Amino acid sequence: MQTDDCSPLLQPSQPDLVIRVGKVTIGEKCRKKLPKIRKEKEKEKVVQAACALLNSGGGVIRMEIANETDCPLDLGLDLQEALTELILPSDIFDDFFDTEKQGRMFHIFVKSWRRGALPEDNSDKPPICSMCSSLYRRSGTSTICLNSRQAYNFLKIKKNNAQKARINEESGHQDILESNPAFQVFQSKKLEYGHILPFPESHSVEFKHFSTPKINQYVKKAIQKYTPAFANNKGGYLFIGVEDEDRKVLGCPKENVDRDSLQRVIAQAVSKLPVFHFCSTDARVSFEVKFIDVYKEEALYGYVVAVKIEPFCCVAFSEDPVSWKVNEQQEIVRMNMTEWIAKMMGTDPDFAEGFASQLSLSDSLPHCRKGMKHTAHLQQLLFPVSPGRWQYIPESLWVELSSQHKGLEELIHQQVRPASWGILIFSRSWAVDLGLEEKQGVLCDALLIAHNSRPTLYTILGDQDAEGQDYCNHIALTLKQKLVTMGGYTGKLCVMTKVLCLSPDISAMSLELYSSPIVYPLPYNLSGTQKIESLLQALVIVLLGFRSSLNHQHERILSLLEVPPSQQCVCLIPTWLRKDKPGHKDQGKIRTSVSPLKLNLVNVAEKVWHKRRIST
Template identity: 55%
Template sequence: CSFLIYHLISNLVISVGEVTLGEGNRNKLQKTQREQEKAKVTQAACALLNSGGGVIRLEMANEDEHPVELGLDLEESLRELIQSLDLHAFFETKQQGRCYYIFVKSWSSDLFPEDRSVKPRICSLGTSLYRRSGTSVRLMDSREAFNFLKTKKRSPKILGKQPSSRVLKVRCQNPHNLDPAHRIFQKDQLEYGERLPFPESQFVEFKQFSTKHILQRVKDIIPEYVPAFANTEGGYLFIGVDDKSKKVLGCAKENVDRNSLREKIEKAIYELPCVHFCQSQCRINFEVRTLDVLAGGELYGYACVIRVKPFCCAVFSEAPSSWMVKDKHVRSLTTEEWVDMMMDTDPDFESQLSLSSGPPLSRPVYTKKGLEHKEDLQQRLFPVPPGHLQYTPESLWKELSSEHEGLEELINEQMRPFSQGILIFSRSWAVDLNLQEQQGVICDALLIAQNSSPILYSVLREQDQKLVNMGGYTGKLCVMTKVLRLSPESHAEPLAGSGSPIDYPTSYDLEDTQQMEALLQSLVIVLLSFRSFLSDQLGCEVLNLLTAQQYEIFSKNLCKNRELFVHGLPGSGKTIMAMKIMEKIRNTFHCEANKILYVCENQPLRNFISNKRICQAVTRKTFMKNNFKEIQHIIIDEAQNFRTEDGDWYEKAKSITQREKGHPGILWIFLDYFQTSHLVDNGLPPFSVQYPREELTRVVRNADPIANYLQKVMQEIIKNPPFNIPPGSLEMLREAQWAQGVPGNFEIMERSTREQIVTYVAKTCKLLFEKGYSPKDIAVLVSTMDYVEPYKHKLLKAMRKKRVVQVSDACDMLDDHIVLDSVRRFSGLERNIVFGIYPRTAESAILYNILVCLSSRAKQQLYILWHDDC
């Protein structure tokens, strides 16, 4: 149960050992000890703020028996972490005996009163980013750093490919001497006591060291001044010049070696962390000159000048002071990790969980326009009833009650103290959270009730942090655990580890319906989210939400639904469901990926699924050739386009999944008769015996103009279906629901020759790229493989004229190229923009089916180009 709780809610507890508490007690400490204790507490607090919240446990080093406060220095360090926001909004304290607890709520920049665009996503004690401000060096705070990095990221091309090569100009009062600093920089020697003809400025800094430890002092100042110049407009750092008198005093030759000084400076600069947003990976552009300082014609010592040019992106003095919990240990973030988290931004979609207001570890979650939002899904799946406690899902509760004698009495007894809320049952919350099922668990039940912290009950047979970091819940939250054993006497027996050893403040209780619904909406994100295909295009993880219809099918008890036919309309998410079910099979039955087989008709879809590493993936032809002795579970996708030319694939799949007597495997078959692309036998059993059967009628993929065209074409199929499609299978269109409000483009036009077609495609692609689209967004689909090669040569030629990118087939969808392939081979895949090239003489019996296949592949823009078969 503790394993499950860890993944459900952030109940992280960090023990930092002994700490002296109380203002008077802390004032008596030596400075070193006080700073060490403060560092332990602030590092733990920073890590928890950035990791979903939790608890810091301190052992009181002082002997006070009465309650004490933290101490002003500790409070000030915590306030510094949260950018001087209300301390109580993120931290609460409680003393229990000799233990002192600091309850830490997850960081959320949503509490900033100003515009979200200036809110840093993570907490830091220091950014390690410096900039010049007049004659000073300024350490940026988190908000300044966020704006600085955002500006650099938005326009890296200005300086991106090479550092600026312009000569630095130092503004001075003499208009006839525009760059005196550069003139001094080019010299070989200076006179001791010589006064330089310009003052310190934004572009010039003077430093003079009288100590013998010159090399160490130089090493100490490099990480501040060089990044400050590089992050601003560049400048000169003069070492050996007094900043007040502007006199050259140099470093005495007895105290410094010329070569050692240069090597020390260069080594210190090369060690500075740099982060790039541009394509260039260039290093800091600087030059070091060591000048002789003469006194009376004799060598007295040396002065040194470092010229720093503006850097294209960002230079740090060291890694930022920021921490996170990973693998139950507090560890510091690297510079790259810190920048990645600080600069995470939302993709431009209808957001369900925004990075700008979510906890640091949350990922962006969105739905297509026109689909249910998390609020709608929560009201449909987990409504909070007024004035009473509701058990849900009702059907599962009835099943569990009938299967396990005494369970109803046990649960009702536990619920007696609660008057309003919702008790959510699951056969395994572990599987629902994409974890392996826990052995010996009858069921889990999560209680969300008013005036109580959430409680997770695990009911055993006789003998994470996801709600915050994934669900985006920003309130104070702990989930209490209660492990119950259903005994023959039907009473609850709390087991070891049940409950929480820490007495949380009452502010962690859910006060009203609004707080309960906010938490349940985070639960919706946790349970219904899946990794979007868009993640592969953007290079960062983005989450989509399942529709309520998809979630209801996904939630089925696999042990009671070992075989299932899932009929889905085009764009209803059948392939997504197939992948989610394979993940659930793996967690429910504790099996490895090599025990699960995914079978489809075409190589491109096989390759796409194989890259997910959740199963073995093969085409139907390969499936019919091999034995697959280790396979226990089979998922069939796009089954309407299977064939029987190599044998009866359906009977083979059944025999494999049923060969272990008494323990049959899973056989789920996904299909869509509307997308049938041939006229031969598909090997499916008759439609009348395809039971049990579920239907996916919520269409989520296509923009409005494309969806409207699809509906018209599908009506034509219903009017005159091909002979190999059972008419009853098409009636599900009457139940179709189409997502509305998604803008897009649809065009259908005549082009008489191939040359005209490829010229139009190349020209349109060039315009799309100028608008910011990528080659990964585009697919060009032809009717059959016979047309691929003839079009490929002409298309490549036209693309070269327009200076457009590479063209290849669909076998590796993740490559940065335009796909050119047949409609049939692109089955099950999708791209934002699709060009469909189709001859007038195409097979008329399945013409509309092919048009459905073609059109449903396009998410945003669809261009259908008819031509004569020439």
């Protein structure tokens, strides 16, 4: 079914983003023997899938092993290097990738590229991964394509400059270009064949020579690369028809050059360069082309094509940057330049920092700087972790469920038994808690977060139902993605799924209808209190939808009431959950859509709130 060159494709109905890339040769020994084109093609699709997953909350790359081999396999050096390049400035492969062979399949488990909540973790780390920035800059006499981190820093500088001032040195730049010794040659009408130019290549001068008759094609490529490189710096000159090593004028033979069409090619190539402005202008890269006659033995031999490129106020690309993501329609798509910059600069709403940093940025609440502390406080209140003990939360719901459904207790005990301790969070519908559609026939859903295990979501059905699997997977995927993007969880994370059936006819008869087929490697286990607590903190943020609820009004009221900072967040829970759209007739009542799990959280919060009011 899979062909060798199939492009990466998302596998539907999985509890995680799973991208199939078809057949790939695995292992250094075998990859070394591959024909170059095939090797590059395979690498390209694996890196593209990895890039999309890093940018979309993480997931799994599924490869069918193309080569015949039984021994345990390494990935292959070229693949490993290409993947490591994606995660610069971090250069530790294992921080983001785990590999595992499962039968004829080879899996790469990809962790989300999300940055930590602490600003100091992020100073150098671009918010997204890219395969190529398409941003060229001059560095000495060479032209380099910026890596992701360099591009990130470059964009920050450009944005800063644009904010600081209008470009008041615009005329200054002109002077720099005109005081360049290359300017004299640029202005000249005629050069002798073999003449040695009196200036070398530099950060603002590049020599190129093409003896090919397909000159238009070559010039177009050179323009795409060098124009942005000079424009992003302080401007410069590109001389085509000069040998770079000895600065010798050779010219492009006149029979190869149609001046009108070449002029058009250059103008078109420049006009197609994607540009982005942090300033308020809509200027394009400005340039000037001259054809300087080259004479050989007093006859016209050809031309030097000289291009003067002005410095550009903001950012010029050679083409759209190459970066991928999984969109809402579950397709793997390439970002365009505008979206890429929005994500790189953190102005994209998806990437706005989470609750914790919103709190920490708030100046109106001086005690609230440490937003992280509040989340931790809330988590200890709502989902307390005590090593060595099992906790079923909300307790009241668990009591209710287990008395309503005979055999549920036994079934759940069977499931949690392999783990030593942890927390099981029940809801009549986790789907509703996450804003998804409820499903008939679901008795309850439970999220298992246990020591030394992978988080697992259980859906317990009253009767067999073929759609149970899709339902459970959909919740698990949504939950995982929200924990990462909204909750800001930065560890390796998966949510496994299991659909169980509690038959009412036969007591304690359980039926394991389905469980997720991909086995995640050990680093995906939650080991120890710290990991478990930070995941639960992310869960608090996700469940309470804090990002939308927190506003200045809340903060002000709480400050006026002189509520100590440690309890301010607790007070926000009932405020938010009771709040409905203004003017709504039920305004002030608890939202009807609020699930039992959330209601329970409200109760806990309100108890604490009342206790406090009584005690003061």
